[in-house]
Amino acid sequence: MRPRFSPIFRQHASLMRATLLAAGLVAGLSAALPVQAQATPAASITMEGQGSVSVSPDMAVITARVVSTAKTADAALSENSAALSRIIAAVKKQEIEPRDIRTSGFGIFPRYKTASSSSGGQPAIVGYEVRNGIEVNVREIGKLGDLLTLVVNNGANSVDGIRFEVSDPDEKLDEARKKAVEDARHKAEVFAKAAGVDLGGIVSIAETGTQMPRPVMMRTEAKALLSSNPVPVETGEQTIGANVTIQWALK
Template sequence: MTSIVSVLPNRPLSFVRNIALAAGLSAAAMTAVPAFAQDQASITAIGSITMEGRGTVSVAPDMAVITTNVVTTAETAADALSENSASIAKVIDAIKGAGIEAKDIQTRGFGIYPRYERITDGSNRQPNIIGYEIRNGVEVNVRDLTKLGGLLTLVVESGANSVDGIRFEVSDPEEKLDEARKKAVEAARHKAEIFASAAGVELGNIMTITETGTQMPRPMMMRAEGMMMAKADAVPIEAGEETIGANVTIRWSLK
């Protein structure tokens, strides 16, 4: 005969007893009911605790990216291009001479733009082209920040007349992120142990662990002010610090 206990595993004790009596079970058969109900109670009494943890790592940027340009104007596009090409070649040579490898120098933002006359007589006629502007730039990865200030001055002295900005970066963010993840797990466990101790229980095994978010360094832009001076001391640079973070949510069973 199939046990009524196994058929109705999740019913209250009183319900199981009533079903047993209705089925005409003997008193001996019913003695198994209390023991089963106690087992069920012990199982459902096991709880869990869920905690969030956050870990952060402060890291100083170890590289910078600058974009410097040469802008030239002339009456014809050919003349503007010839002058621009000669000037940007000098800038690139100066950058390489400062110890920057060719792989860290990339052409960016080349363009030819017509320049139009200003119409001052109030007519609706189309303005005439009076010349051309050539803009050609290079993006440079500076992996040694001690060279950055001197390099900014150097590119201006060698012919660059526009520096769009400086972007500071961390070259190995994933490695630092792993450190933040470890700290996040430690923080979550620390809080869980405090709560469990206060409640008079012990942590069991981890049931689930989920990464709920990360914080990676966002490139910090810095405008290169005062870069149009023909001669200058090395530009003062402060890279500051970036924060890399990770959030986790962990669920433990309770003993």
């Protein structure tokens, strides 16, 4: 004879079966999910390195100009062109390549007389001024002094300036970059040794700045160059630099 249970007992039994089933499902799902380990940050060291190279400018750019005035634009232009042609011919005789010679700054300008009451307040044109310039790349600094005197003696009456430059700045910058990396590694090795660890592989490396040489300007009056003696020239030194930041893993 099967035992008979009260309705209240049967209701509690059903609730218990449902609770046990839910607990079993949760346990099964937890077992199926992968266990995620807590990520532990790897030990590392970050250092900044600096490198620089001192260089002497090895080329210069001369900017000279011929300024001619005359009563007519035609006459001023003719005089100006003749003087500039003499300068170019003289420069070429100094074994300066055509690619290093270029004209620049050509212009024709009217010259006015101050207005008077008799002219009705309108300024009158009394002549014309023609300007034309020449830029010469001097790749042998030793020729610079002679060339400055040469262009003035052949008709240049305005020397706008002399610009000193480095002909291969990118190569010198690469040298500075190598020194910056060496500097950063040296610092990292000192710290790692002091801490009793070894450097591992590089995690990241980034260039954080560069220093390029700026053109050095030298200005002088054309009259000061009217001499048979070459102009004394001192180029001085400039600095090319690089900064780098490198991160290493620590073993």
